[in-house]
Amino acid sequence: xxxxxxxxxxxxxxxxxxxxxxxxxxxxxxxxxxxxxxxxxxxxxxxxxxxxxxxxxxxxxxxxxxxxxxxxxxxxxxxxxxxxxxxxxxxxxxxxxxxxxxxxxxxxxxxxxxxxxxxxxxxxxxxxxxxxxxxxxxxxxxxxxxxxxxxxxxxxxxxxxxxxxxxxxxxxxxxxxxxxxxxxxxxxxxxxxxxxxxxxxxxxxxxxxxxxxxxxxxxxxxxxxxxxxxxxxxxxxxxxxxxxxxxxxxxxxxxxxxxxxxxxxxxxxxxxxxxxxxxxxxxxxxxxxxxxxxxxxxxxxxxxxxxxxxxxxxxxxxxxxxxxxxxxxxxxxxxxxxxxxxxxxxxxxxxxxxxxxxxxxxxxxxxxxxxxxxxxxxxxxxxxxxxxxxxxxxxxxxxxxxxxxxxxxxxxxxxxxxxxxxxxxxxxxxxxxxxxxxxxxxxxxxxxxxxxxxxxxxxxxxxxxxxxxxxxxxxxxxxxxxxxxxxxxxxxxxxxxxxxxxxxxxxxxxxxxxxxxxxxxxxxxxxxxxxxxxxxxxxxxxxxxxxxxxxxxxxxxxxxxxxxxxxxxxxxxxxxxxxxxxxxxxxxxxxxxxxxx
Numbered sequence: 169x170x171x172x173x174x175x176x177x178x179x180x181x182x183x184x185x186x187x188x189x190x191x192x193x194x195x196x197x198x199x200x201x202x203x204x205x206x207x208x209x210x211x212x213x214x215x216x217x218x219x220x221x222x223x224x225x226x227x228x229x230x231x232x233x234x235x236x237x238x239x240x241x242x243x244x245x246x247x248x249x250x251x252x253x254x255x256x257x258x259x260x261x262x263x264x265x266x267x268x269x270x271x272x273x274x275x276x277x278x279x280x281x282x283x284x285x286x287x288x289x290x291x292x293x294x295x296x297x298x299x300x301x302x303x304x305x306x307x308x309x310x311x312x313x314x315x316x317x318x319x320x321x322x323x324x325x326x327x328x329x330x331x332x333x334x335x336x337x338x339x340x341x342x343x344x345x346x347x348x349x350x351x352x353x354x355x356x357x358x359x360x361x362x363x364x365x366x367x368x369x370x371x372x373x374x375x376x377x378x379x380x381x382x383x384x385x386x387x388x389x390x391x392x393x394x395x396x397x398x399x400x401x402x403x404x405x406x407x408x409x410x411x412x413x414x415x416x417x418x419x420x421x422x423x424x425x426x427x428x429x430x431x432x433x434x435x436x437x438x439x440x441x442x443x444x445x446x447x448x449x450x451x452x453x454x455x456x457x458x459x460x461x462x463x464x465x466x467x468x469x470x471x472x473x474x475x476x477x478x479x480x481x482x483x484x485x486x487x488x489x490x491x492x493x494x495x496x497x498x499x500x501x502x503x504x505x506x507x508x509x510x511x512x513x514x515x516x517x518x519x520x521x522x523x524x525x526x527x528x529x530x531x532x533x534x535x536x537x538x539x540x541x542x543x544x545x546x547x548x549x550x551x552x553x554x555x556x557x558x559x560x561x562x563x564x565x566x567x568x569x570x571x572x573x574x575x576x577x578x579x580x581x582x583x584x585x586x587x588x589x590x591x592x593x594x595x596x597x598x599x600x601x602x603x604x605x606x607x608x609x610x611x612x613x614x615x616x617x618x619x620x621x622x623x624x625x626x627x628x629x630x631x632x633x634x635x636x637x638x639x640x641x642x643x644x645x646x647x648x649x650x651x652x653x654x655x656x657x658x659x660x661x662x663x664x665x666x667x668x669x670x671x672x673x674x675x676x677x678x679x680x681x682x683x684x685x686x687x688x689x690x691x692x693x694x695x696x697x698x699x700x701x702x703x704x705x706x707x708x709x710x711x712x713x714x715x716x717x718x719x720x721x722x723x724x725x726x727x728x729x730x731x732x733x734x735x736x737x738x739x740x741x742x743x744x745x746x747x748x749x750x751x752x753x754x755x756x757x758x759x760x761x762x763x764x765x
Contacts, residue, residue: 183245183291184237184329184474191295192281192288195219199277213765218301218339220294221280225594225759230275232283233297238307238325238349239268239545240475241292243532246543248290250528252283262528264521266585266639267346268306268545269297273592295333298762300340302332302416305347308356309544309552310513312477313506317351318368319379322475324405325349327468328366331409337416342425342432344763345416346388349381355674358547358642360387360395363434364415371402380404385415385446386438389636393678394435397443399450410466414453418446477540482510483559495565498576503561506554513544513552514564515578520586520604521549530571538564547639549585550578581618581626584608585639589632589649590747594759596632598649598661598688602748603630610692617699626712628695630663633758641678642669644712645695651756652685654745658737661688661747661754667698667724668716677713682721684728689744697727 198215201207213223222231234249253262253272256279263271275283284294297304305325308314312322328347332338338345348357349366359365366381380402387396403411415434419425425432438446453459464470489495502515516531523531531551535543540555556564568574577583584607587593589600607628617623630647631638640646646666651659662685669679686694701723706715716724734744737753747754 182474183293184326185235185293185295185333186330187288187291187293189285189288191219192284195221195281195284199280213762214299214340217299217762217765218296219280219284220297221275221277222298223594223762224273224592225590225596225757226274226592228277229273229592230277230280231592232272232275232280232294233265233304234270234272234287234292234294235297235304236268236270236292236545237305237329238311238322239309239547240311240322241543241545242290242475243535243541243543245287245290245292246528246532246535248287248292250525250532252286253528254525255286256283261522261524263588264518264523264545264549264551266547266549266587266637267304268547269304270545271588273588296338299765300343300345302335302338302345302347305329305349306357306547307349307351309515309546309550309554310356310504310506311349311351311544313508313511313513313554314351314356315505315507316354317507318353318370319351321349321351321366321368323472324366324381324408324468326474327471328409328412330471331466331468332412332416335416337413337420341416341420342422343429345419345434353674355671355676358671358676359384360676361389361639361642361671362387362396363419364412365396366408369402378404381408383408383411386435386443388433388435389639389641389678391634392431392435392439393636393641394439395676395678396435397438399443399447405468407466409468410454410459411450413466414450414459417453417458418449475542477542477555479508479511479540479555480538480557480560483557484510485558485561488559489562489565492562494569494574494576495562498565498574499561501577501580503556508555510558511554512556512558512561513554514539514556514561515546515550515552516568516573517575517578517583518550518573519608520601527571527573530567534564534567538567548579548583550583577624579627580624581628582608582611582624584611584628584630585643586630587632587637589630593632593761595635595761595763596649597651597756597758598632598663599747599749600630600632600638600647600649602750603647603663603688603691606748607692607695610696614696617696617703620703622706622709622711623699623703634664635763640666640669642671642676643679644669645698646679647691650685651754652687652732654734654737654741656736658745659754659756660734660745662686663688663691665694665724665728667721668713670713680716680721682724682728684725684732686728686731687734687744688747690731694728694731697730698724701727
């Protein structure tokens with residue numbers, strides 16, 4: 169099924185996932201049956217999830233997750249998204265996730281199909297953004313323009329998405345299935361964290377240069393964090409869809425995983441059986457009738473066409489803004505020269521990943537005015553405008569600064585990542601978004617530490633529960649939600665801390681858990697103490713992660729233990745018994761999440 173614009177033309181009305189107008193109508197009909205009691209939760213919930221509609225912890229509130237394949241979208245799609253948020257999202261904001269989707273919260277169930285129609289007409293979809301399906305496929309904001317890329321993998325991402333959306337094998341798998349594509353060995357998409365990952369490679373075979381992918385499987389985080397292992401070191405591009413289908417079939421047929429939904433991930437299969445045994449299962453699939461069908465079934469070329477970016481005319485850098493310190497900082501930290509000389513990707517720092525409809529519209533306007541009209545979402549919850557000529561960077565920054573989005577230093581200690589936590593998620597234990605605000609505010613006051621380049625470059629990430637949606641496992645300093653009890657048994661919001669995680673230059677390391685829980689309100693102070701200790705005791709030029717590995721976790725456990733005591737609940741200590749941004753006493757209320765439904 170070839171879906172997309174005509175060759176050589178750009179058509180923003182059509183997106184990666186084919187929009188079927190009948191699907192919102194079907195959603196309307198199924199909701200009516202559900203409300204009338206003709207369909208129970210056990211049947212309706214998984215059906216709803218496959219349409220990208222996820223129940224929140226608040227009764228009758230829904231989160232809709234909108235997929236951006238490879239993180240890429242168009243200005244027209246961003247405008248449509250703004251319209252949908254303005255009409256149907258009471259909080260009047262959209263949230264960029266660490267999986268390059270945009271989540272819209274507190275949507276009424278009956279309004280979900282209205283959102284689907286608005287975004288569907290622009291080429292966006294919620295189809296299989298939730299549920300036991302192939303979730304959004306991520307890459308990174310430089311996909312297709314990366315100076316380090318082996319080749320442009322964008323068309324192959326598009327083909328992969330189209331091949332497996334609505335695919336009969338991928339509708340009721342044991343659990344969700346997360347995919348990532350990286351454009352080269354530097355692995356900007358962090359593929360070892362995923363169920364399946366693809367790393368672009370070029371090989372000379374029989375004297376002919378061939379494009380292909382290293383394919384890895386079995387990665388994931390949560391309470392059993394595992395790094396994916398190599399399935400094949402090189403699969404030619406003409407075969408990667410067939411290999412992918414074989415992997416998905418093996419996973420779908422692993423009935424032993426269905427016995428315990430909490431363990432029903434492909435990483436468990438790889439961990440139990442070993443990668444060699446799973447590879448043997450994959451190769452057995454190639455002997456089955458489905459694999460002997462028409463080879464055109466796995467030809468990616470008919471599925472590739474979608475977005476053809478049209479660069480604006482080149483404008484040379486004339487030195488505008490040379491005397492503006494804020495702009496120079498932004499240019500140095502937020503702008504990356506593309507493989508196409510003279511053009512830049514300009515990163516926009518989005519605090520906590522949240523944007524209002526007006527901000528989304530401004531982003532779309534700037535994408536058209538200064539770049540190719542493409543907006544790229546990133547796993548660090550920021551976004552990038554692509555194909556910006558060097559001579560337009562200062563004017564772009566001025567516009568962003570007027571919008572309140574001109575802050576520099578993405579991917580630094582001042583650019584914290586966090587999931588929604590208890591603000592909306594049933595599985596949330598703590599308010600990770602509240603922690604984000606508190607830590608970000610505190611860090612900005614640490615002028616002495618921000619002058620230290622080894623500290624300034626660190627990443628802080630937080631998840632509201634152990635599942636890892638905030639990617640805390642790969643942070644230099646990571647948090648996941650927990651709880652402790654005060655001396656009289658009252659509950660206190662708290663965090664487990666991880667240190668030494670990283671994802672740089674193709675090497676992924678999960679952080680070490682520190683065996684000490686920190687009360688939520690003490691977390692900013694704990695970070696400060698950790699950084700002071702690092703600064704005072706490191707060797708010359710010693711990076712934070714190397715320092716953590718050298719000294720071990722014990723010194724940090726001793727530091728964190730200083731913050732453990734909260735005192736009996738009284739007027740003076742009451743803030744300790746409240747989570748960040750909350751005005752009521754904390755109580756652990758973790759509902760039954762829908763990730764495993």
